[in-house]
Every structure is written in C-alpha cells, then in structure tokens.
Amino acid sequence: MKSGDLTELAVRNLREAALRNSLTTLGIAVGVASLVAMLSLGVGLQQLANRRLARSGLFDTVFVTSRANFPGFGRRSSRSSLSSSSNTSSSASQPSNSSSDFENSTKDREPRRLDDAARRELEHLPHVVEVFPQIRFVTEVRYNGNPLTAMVAAIPDSARGSGSFDNIQGSFFSSPTADEAILQMEFAKDLSDQPSSLLGKDLVLRYAERRVIGMATGAQDAEGQGAGGAGKVSHSSSGGGPGKTLAAADPAPENQGISIVPRDKTLRIVGIVDTEPAAGFGGLGSGRVLIPLKLGEALRAAQGNDLRDILRGSGTRPGYANLTVRAESPSQVQALESAIKKMGFAAFSLLDASEGLRTVFKIFDLLLGIFGSLALAVAMLGIVNTLVMAILERRREIGILKALGAADRDVKQLFFLEAGVMGLLGGTLGVGLGWLIGRAVTAGTNLYLRRQELPPTDVFAVTWWLLLGAIIFSIAVSLGAGLYPASRAAKLNPVEALRYE
Amino acid sequence: MMPTNGGAALRTERVTRQYQMGAALIRAVDEVSLEVGAAEFLALLGSSGSGKSTLLNLMAGLDRPTSGAILAHDRNLAEMNALELARYRNRTVGMVFQAFNLLPRMTLEENVELPLRLAEVERGERGGRVREALERVHLEKRLSHRPSELSGGEQQRAALARALVNRPTILLADEPTGNLDSTTGLEIMNLLQEINRSLGMTIVLVTHERPLAERFAHRIAELADGKLVSSGSKGVSGGQA
Numbered sequence: 001m002k003s004g005d006l007t008e009l010a011v012r013n014l015r016e017a018a019l020r021n022s023l024t025t026l027g028i029a030v031g032v033a034s035l036v037a038m039l040s041l042g043v044g045l046q047q048l049a050n051r052r053l054a055r056s057g058l059f060d061t062v063f064v065t066s067r068a069n070f071p072g073f074g075r076r077s078s079r080s081s082l083s084s085s086s087n088t089s090s091s092a093s094q095p096s097n098s099s100s101d102f103e104n105s106t107k108d109r110e111p112r113r114l115d116d117a118a119r120r121e122l123e124h125l126p127h128v129v130e131v132f133p134q135i136r137f138v139t140e141v142r143y144n145g146n147p148l149t150a151m152v153a154a155i156p157d158s159a160r161g162s163g164s165f166d167n168i169q170g171s172f173f174s175s176p177t178a179d180e181a182i183l184q185m186e187f188a189k190d191l192s193d194q195p196s197s198l199l200g201k202d203l204v205l206r207y208a209e210r211r212v213i214g215m216a217t218g219a220q221d222a223e224g225q226g227a228g229g230a231g232k233v234s235h236s237s238s239g240g241g242p243g244k245t246l247a248a249a250d251p252a253p254e255n256q257g258i259s260i261v262p263r264d265k266t267l268r269i270v271g272i273v274d275t276e277p278a279a280g281f282g283g284l285g286s287g288r289v290l291i292p293l294k295l296g297e298a299l300r301a302a303q304g305n306d307l308r309d310i311l312r313g314s315g316t317r318p319g320y321a322n323l324t325v326r327a328e329s330p331s332q333v334q335a336l337e338s339a340i341k342k343m344g345f346a347a348f349s350l351l352d353a354s355e356g357l358r359t360v361f362k363i364f365d366l367l368l369g370i371f372g373s374l375a376l377a378v379a380m381l382g383i384v385n386t387l388v389m390a391i392l393e394r395r396r397e398i399g400i401l402k403a404l405g406a407a408d409r410d411v412k413q414l415f416f417l418e419a420g421v422m423g424l425l426g427g428t429l430g431v432g433l434g435w436l437i438g439r440a441v442t443a444g445t446n447l448y449l450r451r452q453e454l455p456p457t458d459v460f461a462v463t464w465w466l467l468l469g470a471i472i473f474s475i476a477v478s479l480g481a482g483l484y485p486a487s488r489a490a491k492l493n494p495v496e497a498l499r500y501e
Numbered sequence: 502m503m504p505t506n507g508g509a510a511l512r513t514e515r516v517t518r519q520y521q522m523g524a525a526l527i528r529a530v531d532e533v534s535l536e537v538g539a540a541e542f543l544a545l546l547g548s549s550g551s552g553k554s555t556l557l558n559l560m561a562g563l564d565r566p567t568s569g570a571i572l573a574h575d576r577n578l579a580e581m582n583a584l585e586l587a588r589y590r591n592r593t594v595g596m597v598f599q600a601f602n603l604l605p606r607m608t609l610e611e612n613v614e615l616p617l618r619l620a621e622v623e624r625g626e627r628g629g630r631v632r633e634a635l636e637r638v639h640l641e642k643r644l645s646h647r648p649s650e651l652s653g654g655e656q657q658r659a660a661l662a663r664a665l666v667n668r669p670t671i672l673l674a675d676e677p678t679g680n681l682d683s684t685t686g687l688e689i690m691n692l693l694q695e696i697n698r699s700l701g702m703t704i705v706l707v708t709h710e711r712p713l714a715e716r717f718a719h720r721i722a723e724l725a726d727g728k729l730v731s732s733g734s735k736g737v738s739g740g741q742a
Contacts, residue, residue, distance in 0.1 A: 005618045016606050400602045403563060404663070405591020405619045407584050494563045498602065 001410045010417040017390065024379075024386040025426045031376030032430025032474045036466060037437040038372030042365040044438075044461035049357065059330040059350055062337045064122065065322040066114045067346045112344035115319040122325050125339055127332040132156045133320045135296040137303050139207040141289060143191045143198075150187055152205065153287025154296025158326070167455060170199045170271035176294045181205075182271035187288035198269045205289070209261040210302040260302055267291065376474070379426070380481040383419055387485035390418070391492075398489055399497025412490035419482025420475055427474025431467045438462055509572070510671055510703035511537040511560055516569035518555050529555040531727035532569065539670075540701040542694065544708055544718035552727035553707045554675055560705060561594055561673050562586040573671065591619050595664030599676035601656040603648040609635065609659050610644040616667045634662040638692060654685035661692060671703045672696065678713065690717045 001009075014021045112118060122131045135154035140147050157176045159165070165172055165182075173180045181203060188195035191203075273290075291299075303321065325347075327336050333349045340347040391398070398411055438460035446456035518530040530552045537543045545553040558564040559571055562578050571578045573593055581589060590596075595616075603612045610631055617627045635641045638658035648656050657677055664672060674693060678686030694717050697704045708714050714721050722732040 001619055002621050004624075005621075009618075012606070396602070397604060400604060401615075401619075402587070403561070403590060403596050403598075403602070404616045405587050405589075405667075407587035409584070410587075410619065495558050498563075498598070 001406070001413070006410070006413055006417055007421075010414055010421055013390070013394075013414070013418055014421060017393075020386060020389070021422065024382045025422050025429065027379040027382040028376070028422060028426025028474055028478060029429035029433055031373075031379035032427050032470050033433035033437060034375040035369065035372035035473070036431055036434025036462065036470045037441075037460075038368035039365065039466055039470075040434065040438045040460040040462045041441070042361070042368040043463060043466065044459045046361040046365070047461050048457060048459065049361070060327050060333060062325045062327065062333060062340055062347050062349045063322060064114065064325055064340055064345050064347045066112065066319075067344065113319045114321070114323060114345065118343070118345070119320065119323060121343065122323060122340065125325070125336060127328045127336060129326045129328055130156060130158055131323050131325050132293055133297065133323050135293065135301070135303070136287065137207065137301045139205055139301065142204040142206060143201070146191075147206075148187075148190060150288040152207070152289045152291060152296075152301070154291050154293045155287070156293045165271070165273055168271045168273045169196055170269070172271060173292045174270070176292050177298070178270075178292055179265070179267050179295065180270045180292065181267040182273055182290040183269055184288045184290070185272055185274045188272045195272050198272065201269050202266050203269060203289075205265045205267060205291075205299075207263055207265065207299060208302040209263045209300050211259045211261055211300070258302075263299070265299065376477055380477050383422060383478055383481035384485060386422075387415055387419060387482055388488070391415070391485055391489045394489075395492065395497050398492050399494045399499075402492070402494035403498060408490040411492070412486045415486035415489045416479060416482050419478045419486070423475040423478025424471065426478070427471035430474060431470050434470070435462050435467075508539060508575075509536045510539045510541070510574060511535075511705065512572045513556070513560070514570040514572070516556070516559060516566045516571055518552075518559060518564065519567045528727050530559065530566070533724070533727075533729045534569075535722055535729060535732055537671075537703055537705055539703055540697065542697045542704045542706070542717065542719045544706045544714035544721045545724060546708060546711060546714045546721050547724035548709055550726075551724040553709075553724045555727075556724065557673050557675050557705060557707045560671075561596055562589045591616060592667055593669055594671045594673055595667065595669040597657070597660050597664050597672070597674040597677045599679035601648070601653075601660045601680070603656055603659055603663070605648050608645050608647055609640060609651070612648070612659060613663045613666050616663060620667055622667075630666055631662075634666040635659075637665060637696070638662045652685075653681050654688055657681060657685075657689050658692065661689070661696075665696065665700075669702070671705070673705050673707075675707045676709070677706070678708070678710070686713070693717065 119131055119133075122128065136151060138149060138151050141150045141152075142148075157173070160172045168182070170182075172182070183191070183195075183198065185195060188198055192198050267289075325336065325340065327333050337347045337349050401411060442458055442460050445459050449456055513533050513535045515532045515534050516530055517528065517532050520527045520529060533552075533556060535556075545556060547553040555564070559566050559578075560573075562573075562581070565579060569579075573589065576589075578586065578589065603609075604615070607615070613631045613634055614627050617630060622630065632641055632644075635644065638661050640655060640658055640662060643651065643655065643659075648659070651659065657680075661677075672693070677689050677693070681689065690713055693704055693706065696702055706714065706718060711721075720733065723730045
C-alpha cells in the first residue's frame, strides 16, 4: 500500500478508538514532558554555571608572569647550574621528564622579562582579545577628610560586559582613562550610611608613585607597573607634595634605584557594585576601589613586588609583574597557554577545573535523562498495551484486509504507523508540556529569588535540539513499542482472523 | 454467457488440508482433485463440516494445503511466497463471505475502495472504478452510507462490489446467502449469475442449499467429510457446455 493510504488508514484507526488512543498519547506526552523538563533543567543549570564562570573571567584567561617570578625557578635553576659546574650526571638529579624539559628550556639563559615588547608580542598571538597587567595596591582613601585604607584594583574596559556590573548602582567608567572610581558596596557602606548618596561625589587616593632614578625620561615614561628598582629604596616624606623625592639620583648602574613619591589623585565616584568575594584570581573580588586600567597604569603606583624586583637587580628596567591574557573563548585557552610557555614565560589557567565541571554536568544530565526516561518507559508499555488491545479488537478487520490482498508488510506498517503517529502527537504535546513546566518552574524560582532580593535567572534552557531530539526520541520509542504488536498483527492467520467474532 | 473451454481457471490436484486438534488429526480436505473452467459457475455443495469452506480458502490463497497443488491459471499457489499470495488475493480473486465482512467504520465507498488502495491504484482512477462496481450491484446512490445503515442484502451487494472492483477473473463466494432471507438470497444469486454471464467471470460458490446450487450453477461438486463425492452433476438452469 502507498504511504499516503497507509497514513490515512492509520489516522482513521486512531480516531476510531479516540478515548483510548488519546489516553495513550497523553501518557507519551507526560513521559516526553518529564524528559524535556529534566534535560532542560540540566542544560539550564549548566548554561547558568557557564555564564557565571565566563563572567568570573577565570576560564578564558591565561595568567602570565616571568619565569623569574615562578616559584621554584631559582632552586631548579641553581641546582642545574650546580650540576653543570660539578660535571656530574644531571639526569640523576632530575625528578621527571617534564622537569628536565623545564630545566633544558630555562638553564643557560636569563628568563624573559615581561616588558612592553613581550606584551605586544602576546597581543599578536592568535585568538587573543586583550592583554593587560594586574594592578592592585593598598593605599589610603580620603573621603570628607576621613582616611581609610583600601585595596585599589584597576580593571580593563572589557570588564564592563562581564556581568559583574549588571546590577551596578550608577554607571561604569565613562572612558578607560576617566578620573573615576567604582566602589565596592561594603566599602561604600564604610564611607556613608547611604551608599547611593556617594554617587557623583569625589574621593582622594593618596598613593605612592614609583619613580626610577637614573633612567632616561622616555624610558621611565614607558615603564609600566610591576617594575621595581635595584639598589636603594628611597623614602618619601609622609604628606609631602607630589614629586618630592629624598633619594639621591645617580645615573651609574650601581646607583640606580627608585624613589617613592606620595601623590594625591581625586576621583569621582560613578558607581557602586556588589562584587563577589569569590571572584578571586584575576577577578574583582579583592578590590574595594575600582579604577580604569589605563588610569591605573598612568598612576605608576608602587606595588608589593617592587621590593622583590629591586633585590633581584631588575627593578629599574621597565616591565610588568604579570599580565593577564584574555582569549576569545575557553576552548582556545589551552593552545594559548602552550604558545605563551614556548615564548619563555610562566603561564597558567584554570581550564582543567572547567573541564572537570563539564564532566560533572554531563553526568548530571545523564542522570536527569535517565529519570526523565522512566516516565517515557511507562508510556511505552502503554503503547504496547493499546496496540495489543487493538489487535484483539481488530482481529477480524486484519483478516478482511488480508483476504482483500493486504500483505503481511502492509498490516505491519499500518500498526507501526499508528504507533508512530501516537509517538509524534505525544512527542509534540509532551514538548509543549515540558516547555510549560519549565516556564512554570522558572517563574516559581524567580518569585523566590525576588523575595530573597536576588536577581532573576533562567534555570531552564529549552533548546531547539532538545525539542527536536525529544520528538524524534518519542517517535523512535513509540515505533519500538509498536514493533511487537505490529509483528503479531502481521502474522495473524487470515482464516482464523475471519472466523473471529 | 456460457462458459468457454479455454482451459482451467482453477485446478486442485489431490489437495489435502489437515489440522491437529489435540491428539486427533482432522482431515478437513482429503485429496480433492477438481477443475473449474474459465467462466464456469461451480457450486461446492456439502453439509456443515464437509470441508467446502476450507477448500474455498485454499483456492483463495488464504490457507496453504498440507499436501497437493492448487493451480490458478496454471500458477501453483503452493509455490508462491506470502507477498505473491497477497497479490493473487488482491488481483486474481475476489471473495464474498456469508458475514459480508464490510468494515463497519468505513462508508460504502471506502469499503469498496479498499482493494484498490491495496493494489496501489492511482487515487484519481479509484473514484470511477468504485462507482462502476457499485452501479453493477445497484448501490451507486449509497456511496456515503455506512454498513450499519444498509440492509443485509445491500451489505452483501456492497461486498460483491468490493470483490469486483479490482476486476478479478475468479470470484469465490462462501455461503453468500447464508445470512439472508430467501428473497434477498435469490437477488444475490441472480446478481452472481449476471456477473458470471456478462463478465465471463469464473465463480465458485460454496453453499449447503442444493436448490440454489442446482438453479444457478453450471456444475455441482459435492463434498462429504472432506472428500469429493461427485463433481459432474449439472445445475438446473445452467448446464455446462
């Protein structure tokens, strides 16, 4: 029989036992709805976690530092040197191949400095979105004449779209160089009982500017953050005016150093934000006063690593303590990290932690899928039952069809198609039902979140592939359930079937 | 129209059909050899349980013989596979049953159209063929009626139209008057005779009513306990050429 005729007959047969077939179809719909709801929840939670992780900036960034700053570098380097100088077998002292590779790549040469040339080189690596230094320093903040100590963090302009500022009171920086500050909420509360009243007001940063002594002016201007000074550390007078230096300036290398100059910088408060304490590495969590990155670089504020660089003898040369390299997506981080390591820098990312999280979600999705499928399995039994009942009821009809010339294949296809149509209808209905469940749970969740004064979120993600997949799965399951009844119907003896009353 | 001598439309050669009923082996049809000529109207006569319906089912390709051969237009049904047998039932033979066997949820038109669907006849052609078949049995005005809305005679006529719609060469009728009163039964028998004469269609009629067989069939083959006891007696109004 032609497929059009078969379909017509199948639909007609389904219409005949409308109530029973509707209930069976409803059973499939409930099964599919349960599957869709469970998987949507899994996908939704995964997407939510991914969004949060992406916003944290932890998984699309590579943190780069000079190998000289890398913990253990000096020890391995000196051991290597020692081994080399004493002419003993170095292989015996090497714990592993990777360690050996590391030593081979680093011994006999100075670790690369993280300077402007290196920054430009990093910026030109493929799939790099931006490269910026981490600027954080503890300083004194004055508001209304009252001094408070706070950590200042400079943030790149790209942080605007990270999501951390979605619920900002006020606004983000008007420009990357604006003399503006965004306060962390807790700090704002320290300044005023009514934090929102701070918006538009000025505060003063009193910070220590680092100036290199014994360098050409141009070189000093090019100096970024993180470069310390070798030799002497000069002392600035407390409360001294800008540029007031007590250190002696001597161009001779052995007399090079840096001076610390107290500076004041007035900033307008443009925003107040709830930064997450856990934003952590590379994030904003530890900054109580946030300033634009370019402004932060221009301040040349002394940082904690300056003294270490001076002691190493590299403090007067322009460079960075570390750089953050942001990739286009987390999938490119691994390749980027390898490329940076080949350039001679220490680099690391939190990609492995992200991979682990993905695995957890995959297992979570699998479990949700299994639980969701249980209802569908029950629906499958319903289909088998309905079709087996239909065979009993339509035994005579099958006999007539066979007497009129229907082949076994025609009868089988007819029952198969009836199961498929129930699967299609049930699947479509189930997808709609699952979507409704998703919307209802999301609405309920958001109602709860709003009561907790938390921003609303979408915990369900009903993707097109999930909808399509659920309908196809429903049809496949229904066809599977129809296999036995269809085969049984096809094998009916027509003489016996015609005799059936 | 009188039957022609252009060869056998149906031939059974020592056909046996036996069933296992518990410990007993039942021979429903026991080595029956019979020939039905083209355009012949043959009546298979016998009492209940004589094996006449079983023989008809074997001729229809609804059942397979335990032994022996059944040839329809010289093609052995025993050698056909299931699909070929289905095609044979659909295109070579038409069947009419005592219980009419119309599908109750379909209209008359749809019931008659069913064999055309199974034969994969184009949709555009079907309407004309259905109307033609229903006109032959004088039911062309009842196209949209369901079987339950028809009398027994009308239902049997509709079943006859369904059997004819694919223009088969052999018509097998299993007690077609069994569920009808005598007047309506005669109408059906007249219709069968008219079809046999006008279309030259071979008809095998199973009946236990000797008067009907004698009045309408060209020849009567009598069965008793599965065996063919006579196969040459002539009908009253027919008569074999």
